[in-house]
Amino acid sequence: MKSRITLKELAKLLNVSVSTVSKALNDSPEISPKTIQRVKELAALHKYRPNPTAVNLKSSKSGTIGVIIPNISNSFFASVLSGIEAQAQKEGLQVITYISNESYEREKQISELLTSGYVDGVLIAVAEETQRKKDFEHIQNIVHFNIPVVLYDRTDIDVPVDKVGIDDKKIFFDATRLLQTSGVKRIGLATSIHHMGVGKRRIEGYKSALHSEEDFFIANSAKTESLREKTEKILVKDRVEALLCSDFESTMMAYRVAYENGISIPKDLKLIGFINKEVAEYLTPSITYVNQNPEKIGEKAMEQLLMRIKGKKEGKGVEEVVSTELVHLESTNTV
Amino acid sequence: MKSRITLKELAKLLNVSVSTVSKALNDSPEISPKTIQRVKELAALHKYRPNPTAVNLKSSKSGTIGVIIPNISNSFFASVLSGIEAQAQKEGLQVITYISNESYEREKQISELLTSGYVDGVLIAVAEETQRKKDFEHIQNIVHFNIPVVLYDRTDIDVPVDKVGIDDKKIFFDATRLLQTSGVKRIGLATSIHHMGVGKRRIEGYKSALHSEEDFFIANSAKTESLREKTEKILVKDRVEALLCSDFESTMMAYRVAYENGISIPKDLKLIGFINKEVAEYLTPSITYVNQNPEKIGEKAMEQLLMRIKGKKEGKGVEEVVSTELVHLESTNTV
DNA sequence: CTGAAAGCGCTTACAG
DNA sequence: CTGAAAGCGCTTACAG
Numbered sequence: 001m002k003s004r005i006t007l008k009e010l011a012k013l014l015n016v017s018v019s020t021v022s023k024a025l026n027d028s029p030e031i032s033p034k035t036i037q038r039v040k041e042l043a044a045l046h047k048y049r050p051n052p053t054a055v056n057l058k059s060s061k062s063g064t065i066g067v068i069i070p071n072i073s074n075s076f077f078a079s080v081l082s083g084i085e086a087q088a089q090k091e092g093l094q095v096i097t098y099i100s101n102e103s104y105e106r107e108k109q110i111s112e113l114l115t116s117g118y119v120d121g122v123l124i125a126v127a128e129e130t131q132r133k134k135d136f137e138h139i140q141n142i143v144h145f146n147i148p149v150v151l152y153d154r155t156d157i158d159v160p161v162d163k164v165g166i167d168d169k170k171i172f173f174d175a176t177r178l179l180q181t182s183g184v185k186r187i188g189l190a191t192s193i194h195h196m197g198v199g200k201r202r203i204e205g206y207k208s209a210l211h212s213e214e215d216f217f218i219a220n221s222a223k224t225e226s227l228r229e230k231t232e233k234i235l236v237k238d239r240v241e242a243l244l245c246s247d248f249e250s251t252m253m254a255y256r257v258a259y260e261n262g263i264s265i266p267k268d269l270k271l272i273g274f275i276n277k278e279v280a281e282y283l284t285p286s287i288t289y290v291n292q293n294p295e296k297i298g299e300k301a302m303e304q305l306l307m308r309i310k311g312k313k314e315g316k317g318v319e320e321v322v323s324t325e326l327v328h329l330e331s332t333n334t335v
Numbered sequence: 336m337k338s339r340i341t342l343k344e345l346a347k348l349l350n351v352s353v354s355t356v357s358k359a360l361n362d363s364p365e366i367s368p369k370t371i372q373r374v375k376e377l378a379a380l381h382k383y384r385p386n387p388t389a390v391n392l393k394s395s396k397s398g399t400i401g402v403i404i405p406n407i408s409n410s411f412f413a414s415v416l417s418g419i420e421a422q423a424q425k426e427g428l429q430v431i432t433y434i435s436n437e438s439y440e441r442e443k444q445i446s447e448l449l450t451s452g453y454v455d456g457v458l459i460a461v462a463e464e465t466q467r468k469k470d471f472e473h474i475q476n477i478v479h480f481n482i483p484v485v486l487y488d489r490t491d492i493d494v495p496v497d498k499v500g501i502d503d504k505k506i507f508f509d510a511t512r513l514l515q516t517s518g519v520k521r522i523g524l525a526t527s528i529h530h531m532g533v534g535k536r537r538i539e540g541y542k543s544a545l546h547s548e549e550d551f552f553i554a555n556s557a558k559t560e561s562l563r564e565k566t567e568k569i570l571v572k573d574r575v576e577a578l579l580c581s582d583f584e585s586t587m588m589a590y591r592v593a594y595e596n597g598i599s600i601p602k603d604l605k606l607i608g609f610i611n612k613e614v615a616e617y618l619t620p621s622i623t624y625v626n627q628n629p630e631k632i633g634e635k636a637m638e639q640l641l642m643r644i645k646g647k648k649e650g651k652g653v654e655e656v657v658s659t660e661l662v663h664l665e666s667t668n669t670v
Numbered sequence: 671c672t673g674a675a676a677g678c679g680c681t682t683a684c685a686g
Numbered sequence: 687c688t689g690a691a692a693g694c695g696c697t698t699a700c701a702g
Binding site: 003004050052056057062072073079082085095096099117118145248253255260276278279282284 | 392410417420433583587588590591594
Binding site: 341353 | 678681
């Protein structure tokens with residue numbers, strides 16, 4: 001059982017003062033090259049590492065950033081975290097992960113905690129419940145404590161901070177246009193996130209590409225059984241020829257409901273979904289999907305945060321849009 | 336822009352000493368009830384929170400645990416993290432997440448970092464590369480620094496610490512027996528993790544349930560294209576009637592290859608996979624899968640770690656086995 | 671070039 | 687019951 005050697009012990013072994021050791025290790029010009037060398041050699045020998053807690057206390061920094069994730073089982077957020085972690089690692093920052101489970105109360109607790117000085121900055125995708133309540137005071141509160149905040153993915157939130165998201169509206173506008181161009185007439189949309197900002201914007205994109213309300217076919221529900229019924233209705237009764245799905249659940253549901261009702265994809269139904277590559281490619285048929293570049297969203301959010309932490313950027317928040325792409329697979333083969 | 340009030344400032348406002356404030360806030364019997372009340376009221380008014388860094392420095396604790404995750408895009412690990420986080424939250428501990436991306440070098444770097452005192456304990460699922468190399472010195476090293484370590488999921492590692500995993504061998508033994516009992520003769524296995532401990536044990540379970548080597552049909556490759564070819568071979572050429580898949584990729588691959596070759600599930604082929612509920616249920620047909628209880632693995636691992644951190648358990652490491660269950664869906668309908 | 675001192679924000683043994 | 691002092695492990699302005 002070893003325990004890390006301290007500056008004090010190092011100083012004693014070298015017969016110099018603690019200040020000298022500290023300065024030597026930090027390559028201070030005040031210290032003679034000889035001493036620097038002696039100190040560094042012994043430090044290396046004993047594998048000296050400064051105690052991060054002590055350094056943090058001195059510097060009033062934590063060397064840590066906090067990430068609030070609504071739901072880690074959503075592979076999108078898992079990938080975002082991956083991007084964040086990779087970027088943090090480059091900067092030598094630690095990432096503390098908090099999972100809100102889409103709960104407003106939990107998110108508030110976490111925010112409260114974060115103001116006591118655990119972290120130098122925070123990345124947040126607000127919980128579903130929070131978006132519904134439209135209560136962002138706890139986030140404002142973090143900002144008041146001078147802790148930089150960047151919102152990722154769920155960005156249409158009325159708080160003046162940096163944001164990193166995707167162009168939800170354009171994606172579904174373009175997708176709808178694409179289908180129209182190839183002659184598809186009856187285009188529907190399925191969603192289980194219609195009450196969320198990103199969900200709303202996707203619906204907007206779809207609607208604005210269509211000509212009139214008569215053309216809208218929407219299956220929307222956050223409840224599995226209700227979503228199933230509504231999806232079945234627009235597939236079987238309304239006989240839509242193409243369906244845009246705005247999230248993982250609605251995509252899988254449409255895929256499944258089509259199968260159960262003997263609707264052949266892509267012959268009878270073109271399908272475009274929001275789903276991760278690893279699943280999309282193996283479905284039968286494989287499903288055309290929107291690649292949201294989640295790692296990139298994480299990286300960009302981290303970059304924004306770093307600029308604020310380092311004070312390289314000041315003034316009001318900006319919103320950054322990460323580019324996305326439609327990956328064409330079998331479910332839109334004839335398009 | 337506020338900044339947290341300190342003990343010192345509180346003391347000045349109250350005209351008492353810093354020690355008195357500190358003791359009052361910690362309900363010390365040394366302090367008079369009156370003073371305690373006065374102090375607490377002002378503290379509440381100013382929303383005083385002790386600076387965690389200072390507290391940590393004093394106590395030589397970090398109030399933080401580290402989690403090394405090989406690959407967060409694997410929904411299994413995402414769910415484990417969820418279980419860990421929930422448990423940590425109850426204890427008021429922060430969770431620092433590190434992603435090794437299955438890399439030995441990265442895992443070593445992280446381990447090195449962890450010995451400098453960032454965390455009070457570590458949960459590790461070792462990287463694939465590390466398992467291959469069988470080099471666990473960096474993990475031993477963490478233990479030497481008196482930092483408790485618990486290995487989760489990937490547990491057949493020769494390091495004497497606590498471990499939390501599942502009974503991989505039994506799962507596939509039982510699954511094979513189940514198929515045999517219902518009259519299935521030609522049973523195969525597909526895997527992309529045959530070089531990993533958990534993968535090996537699953538293969539062992541399968542083999543030990545069979546009668547002779549002649550009965551083995553194994554498609555094993557970590558490379559997508561090669562796995563596809565091998566899976567195709569045992570499905571089409573060897574005409575296995577049932578297939579056990581030991582991981583997400585091999586499950587999806589088998590599902591897809593069956594489709595491409597007009598093999599009907601479950602009529603011509605029974606399929607049992609390791610895959611998450613969210614995907615399994617929506618496949619067409621839905622796929623019978625092993626529920627590994629990932630959240631539970633995370634919770635248990637965290638519990639083990641806590642016992643060590645709090646010194647409630649001493650002595651050599653024990654291995655805990657989390658129960659699993661086979662969830663029967665359409666892909667084994669007639670079984 | 672080296673070292674003593676102060677201080678980051680706390681806690682706690684000790685004195686009064 | 688209250689407070690001064692020491693100390694956790696560092697860094698840095700200041701003195702010599």
